[in-house]
Amino acid sequence: VVVGQSNSRATGNDKTTLVFCIKDRAGVLHEILQPFAERGLTLLNIESKRVKNQSWDYLFFVDVLGHASEDKISEAIA
Numbered sequence: 001v002v003v004g005q006s007n008s009r010a011t012g013n014d015k016t017t018l019v020f021c022i023k024d025r026a027g028v029l030h031e032i033l034q035p036f037a038e039r040g041l042t043l044l045n046i047e048s049k050r051v052k053n054q055s056w057d058y059l060f061f062v063d064v065l066g067h068a069s070e071d072k073i074s075e076a077i078a
Contacts, residue, residue, distance in 0.1 A: 010067035015044060017063050018077070024056040035076040036064065 008014075022028050036043060042065040051057040066073050 014067035
């Protein structure tokens with residue numbers, strides 16, 4: 001999901017925030033974050049929030065250093 005009227009241009013001082021929901025199971029967060037580590041991307045912040053009324057479902061907010069249009073970031077997201 002992209003929040004905003006239009007995509008922002010890369011400035012060279014960018015941060016991309018991702019939000020995703022997962023069901024809790026062993027290793028799932030590792031699987032999701034592995035593509036970022038494999039590409040040497042810097043994760044600035046990771047926060048989790050339990051989804052209300054959904055046992056063991058979590059929302060994760062992840063900040064990645066760089067712009068979503070950069071090849072390494074867009075590949076990791078894909």
